[in-house]
Amino acid sequence: MAFSSPAPFPNFPPNLPTIQLPTLSLSKLVAEDEDETKRLFNTCISTGVFLLELQSSQEGLSLIKQVDDMFQLGERIFKLGMEEKLRYSMLNGTVLGYKGAGIGRIDAKGTPDRCEFWCMGKDDVLGIVPALPAPEVVSSHRSLYADLARSCHSLSMTVLDCLETQLGLSRGTFRACHRIEQPSSDQSRQICYLPQPEGDRRTSLVPHTDYGSVTILFNILGGLQVLPEGKAAEEENWLWVRPSPNCAIINLGDAMVKFTNGLLKSPMHRVMYAPGEQANLTRYSLAYFTRPEDQCLMKSLKGSAMISKLNSEDEEVGVTAGEWVRTRVRAAQVQVDQHARFPKWATKGLK
Ligand SMILES: O=C(O)CCC(=O)C(=O)O
Numbered sequence: 001m002a003f004s005s006p007a008p009f010p011n012f013p014p015n016l017p018t019i020q021l022p023t024l025s026l027s028k029l030v031a032e033d034e035d036e037t038k039r040l041f042n043t044c045i046s047t048g049v050f051l052l053e054l055q056s057s058q059e060g061l062s063l064i065k066q067v068d069d070m071f072q073l074g075e076r077i078f079k080l081g082m083e084e085k086l087r088y089s090m091l092n093g094t095v096l097g098y099k100g101a102g103i104g105r106i107d108a109k110g111t112p113d114r115c116e117f118w119c120m121g122k123d124d125v126l127g128i129v130p131a132l133p134a135p136e137v138v139s140s141h142r143s144l145y146a147d148l149a150r151s152c153h154s155l156s157m158t159v160l161d162c163l164e165t166q167l168g169l170s171r172g173t174f175r176a177c178h179r180i181e182q183p184s185s186d187q188s189r190q191i192c193y194l195p196q197p198e199g200d201r202r203t204s205l206v207p208h209t210d211y212g213s214v215t216i217l218f219n220i221l222g223g224l225q226v227l228p229e230g231k232a233a234e235e236e237n238w239l240w241v242r243p244s245p246n247c248a249i250i251n252l253g254d255a256m257v258k259f260t261n262g263l264l265k266s267p268m269h270r271v272m273y274a275p276g277e278q279a280n281l282t283r284y285s286l287a288y289f290t291r292p293e294d295q296c297l298m299k300s301l302k303g304s305a306m307i308s309k310l311n312s313e314d315e316e317v318g319v320t321a322g323e324w325v326r327t328r329v330r331a332a333q334v335q336v337d338q339h340a341r342f343p344k345w346a347t348k349g350l351k
């Protein structure tokens with residue numbers, strides 16, 4: 001299924017409880033339009049998630065083309081035989097390569113997840129580190145992964161530039177810790193959710209917040225749900241996200257919360273089965289995670305009157321972004337009874 005012109009498929013049903021997200025324009029954000037930048041900031045201090053219309057700019061149009069190619073490629077990757085996919089299984093403590101359905105869990109009881117991942121590191125596709133082994137269908141498309149990494153990184157920088165202006169931080173503060181050529185854990189994640197059997201449909205991807213700075217998500221079918229800021233994780237509080245054609249779904253990750261001492265928000269989200277008639281289709285999605293450089297310190301930033309000082313009892317982490325991501329990945333991969341071995345920040349919100 002292509003992202004820009006998907007084959008005809010059933011509508012996202014009306015009357016579901018959905019989160020009302022603003023649709024911002026990429027071309028206006030690139031131009032740092034004042035009203036649009038304010039709308040962005042207001043969204044980021046309330047929910048941390050919004051839709052981004054891509055078609056109004058050249059940059060957005062070429063991203064749409066890359067995303068179309070990635071969706072097609074995703075179908076080919078997940079259709080490979082299981083024996084072949086398992087050859088590229090994620091090593092413990094990493095989220096790179098292939099993860100089969102059921103390897104992750106969706107709750108504290110250990111109920112298995114229902115999604116497959118194919119993940120490619122930015123450092124791998126840009127040649128910053130040696131390439132990990134990958135199936136031929138992936139290796140022959142390395143330039144597509146590299147283009148996607150550059151486009152998504154650039155889009156994330158646009159978002160960060162606008163936020164920086166609103167925060168009153170000096171120009172280039174965020175760019176200085178997100179240099180694309182520096183080692184980081186930025187990655188793309190292609191995801192496949194097979195249709196679930198009628199009568200046994202449930203959450204397929206665990207409730208979580210993203211670790212990094214900016215996540216750019218491409219959805220065709222519904223299934224993504226957000227728990228609004230401040231709401232308890234009760235079933236009735238989860239709201240569906242209605243995907244919009246040619247719009248990316250952008251959310252902030254926990255690094256932005258850390259940098260701004262809680263001013264900017266990183267939404268709790270999960271993936272349910274696709275709603276209504278869409279539940280009978282395979283759901284593909286694509287995420288790109290932009291994260292701070294490995295060397296960057298995970299501390300609240302100085303230089304903005306809007307970022308409050310830490311109270312003495314608040315924990316100032318001060319670990320590097322590399323360690324932050326590695327520790328959180330490891331914490332997410334162990335059973336809940338092992339969480340005490342990790343610092344508190346690494347298991348926050350984990351199931
Ligand atoms: O598949 C989706 O819509 C969401 C995926 C997601 O939240 C993630 O991979 O972090």
Ligand SMILES: [Fe+2]
Pocket residue numbers: 208209210215269
């Ligand atoms: Fe996520």
